[in-house]
Amino acid sequence: MVEPHSDKHRELYDFKSIEDRWRNFWSEQGFFRARTEATEDKFYYLNMFPYPSGSLHVGHGRNYIIGDVITRAKIMRGLQVLNPMGWDAFGLPAENAAIEHETHPWTFTKKNIEIAKEQFRNWGVQFDWDREVTTCLPDYYKWTQWLFIQLYKHGLAYKKKATVNYCPTCDTVLANEQVVGGACERCGTPPQPRDLKQWFFKITDFAQQLLDDLDKLEKWPDNVIKMQENWIGRSEGAKVVFTTTADDPITVFTTRPDTLWGATFMVLAPEHPLVDKLTTEEQRDAIAEYQDMAARASAIERMSTDREKTGVFTGGYAVNPANGEKAPVWIADYVLMTYGTGAIMAVPAHDERDYAFALKFGLPIIPVIDRIDDRAKAFVPTAAMGSGMAAALDAIDLPYHRSDAGVLVLPTRADLDAGIDAIQSNLAPNSYATIVGARFAFIFPDDVIELDSVQSDREIVLRSALLTGSGFTARTAMEILHNIEGYSELLCHAEYGSMVNSGQFTGTPGDRAKLEVSEWLEEKGIGRATVNFRLHDWLISRQRYWGAPIPIIYCDQCGMAPVPDAELPVKLPEVEFIGKMGLGDIPGFVDTVCPTCAGPARRDTDTMDTFVDSSWYFLRFINSQDADKVFDRDDVDHWLPVDQYVGGVEHAILHLLYARFITKALCNMGHLGFDEPFARLFTQGMVCHTAYRCSEHGWLFPHEVKDSACPRCGKEVETDYFSMSKSKKNVVNPAKIIDQYGADTERLYTMFMGPPDRDIEWSEEGIRGAFRFLNRLWNLIITNVDRLADVDATVDSGPLAGDGAALWRRVHRTIKKVSEDIEDRFSFNTAVAAIMELFNELSAYIAGDEVDAALLRQAVDALVLILSPFTPFICEELWQRIGHTDSILEQAWPTFNASALAEETIEVPVQINGKVRARIRVARATNADPKALEAAVLASPEVEKRIEGKEIIKVIAIPEKMVSIVVR
């Protein structure tokens, strides 16, 4: 380490005064003000804008510091950078806070915005504040309403009935997130379902496009792409129409039209509209009771997947169009009204759920798809073993298991006939055996009955009952088989095998079956191939105050009409205290005049989902100060798509899907020239911290816990890592860190602590490490300011040797690495590590005997420049101290000299029999040529010694990598 001559007078790293000096500098200089009309290469960086809920913690900081690092580097690259910020300010928490404090939601929101802005300033995180948007202000939501009207005019916004959760105690509609554990989050009352007419956006029109265009998003994380795929949930199948005992037919969606012949019953969702018509008088009470229970159960919560199947027979029947069989119609809550048509054809032999249901309620199960693995099992109960059975089975040489209960034979498809023959001819009188898998049959002494139809199912049950006598309870053949040990895995499968027991389609191979049946359905006019999506239309109506009012007017004479553009925005009424009510409860709000006939009319009293506000804000930033139009088409086309979008993975589905949908919709309408809003997406991980919890008194602040005991009851507290949140009392306040160590230290540690896409634990020790590094950096440069004065940074690398040459190479290698890590790899932790390595080498070099002044200058300049995006305050200060007069942001990002990357002599590891045994230095030229490299290595004394007296089998020489020698 350097021994500075004037140690006692050395200036200490006074981060407070340094950071105060530069805190306003960058924004005052306008470095972060993007010129909309600029023609240089642009870079639109965007962080997901926050909901202003209170002060931000160090975990939030991670998000914005990433953006600040990237944009500072891009500015130095000479790009026209746009990094705007705004507030996703509508929503429930503000409304709740307003209710709690008896203030207006805006009061709460405004205060939080001020706090957050000050926090950004303290972090040194810069935005183009001239473009700030706040979704709850009329100059923004005017355009949210404009967007609604555009969608309405293009048929993409429509009204229909939907169920909401209504809390009778609070006398208000609850948002889904207000229903916690099946009860109102505030009063604990179970909510009641209520049907209201509500607005929807027709996102399903874009389902296929939203799915297809995921392929375009090459620079999105795979997991987000997958989540969106799952959410859209495309599945290919067919719609099939079943006639019924009521007048109306039942239409079902199935992904397996090839299993139609096995559809032995139908199941409707309890709330399916046809239930009423199909229900017979005898069943009416039972059906009503079940419907009631289902309605309540769905409100209480989705139960786990593996709960027992329940359901009730309606008394009505449908007709299977494939084989004319009567299929009883049931209702059950495992069929969802919200997917497909709300009705299914149940194929119990090839669907686990239908199988369980059929078994429980005694409905016939007929296999119609062959096994693809050819496995089969035949069971002969001990009582059915005739005298010759054992010998006969031995004779055909099949594997079998014997137990007290009987013999379980394992034939393959080829042995089936021989096996059945052997069993049948050796059955004891009045007994039977069974076979399942590649073939389903009951083997009676005088007959073999295949389980191939509902009739044969009945016949089998009758004959078995006769032979068994009293105690026989099975209602179906499959029920008999289900009770035989060892059979269960062969009774139901969902593979695509050849069709069997399916009339003229029997024998159709599995890879064609779906298609051929679909075509046949279409020919017969009883169905057709259909694509179904899990994605539903987007319900945007909210019965709340704190949101953008839906700009629709209802007139008794003229019907429904949008508010004319000139009358936008429809402002939220300014009322003192809102409480739990919606707009309908505010006197005077609904009253308006009809835009068509000027007669009295009513306003829509709902507000829009806050996801609508955030589904287009990235467009508004381009022309946010334009009061006359939402955006300028040319400007928006130039600046978008967003080059880099960064935010939490919790928005991987809804926000990103809605933003993509709105972009596509606006593009279709001709408002935009692009149809994907975000070219590149990055989702950062959360910052976790220890949280303390007492089983009795809940979450505790760390300072409350002494000797891991609860301060109130003395009980031992549980500790675990959780992402920082106020409710878990484990947030780290950046103000405290900044006060103690400075913003640069927080920034450096935040970027250094781990890969940015992963969750990570905040560590107090880590912070001190970052602080120590900045102190070392400060001390080294400040104590060497004299040596740097008036030196030109142009290095003549020719005469450099030894440590000098090594440092020179390190400087250039580090520039390359840090550039790639920041701009391409999103690997800030390794960029910081590389800078630390450069610093360590620089320190050692300075402490040495010979110091090349130009090299020192170049190294220090480069170090300060490439570190500056991470720690802008200290770097800006040092930059001035070492004699520069311009701001760092006016400097070009340093470039590396390619010739500096390669060393003159390179150390080549030598493996002998797979283990590294030596390292040989060879010249660069030698290393480039495999032959020369091999020769040089074999000739080296160290290697010679190692392989002496051994036979060389093989030598692999890979230039730039290593040499591997195989000896014996």
Add this chain to the structure above:
RNA sequence: GCCGGGAUGGCGGAAUUGGCAGACGCAAAGGACUUAAAAUCCUUUGAGGGUAUCCUCGUGCGGGUUCAAGUCCCGCUCCCGGCACCA
């Protein structure tokens, strides 16, 4: 259940295209400075053995491919996330 992602020293993590495992930082131990402590600086630090120059083992587990595997293939275990009775 299905779909993603992950597992590397005491800890956070690095190894970018199959090529020297453990960069960088933290923590710990020893030393220097100090009356002392803190701060700072120096040294050591995957495990085991020889204690020198070196050898053996080692990236969740079990196999495999290869001159060479944290990295590729097959089969598991555990953890995290998403979806979940989706027909």
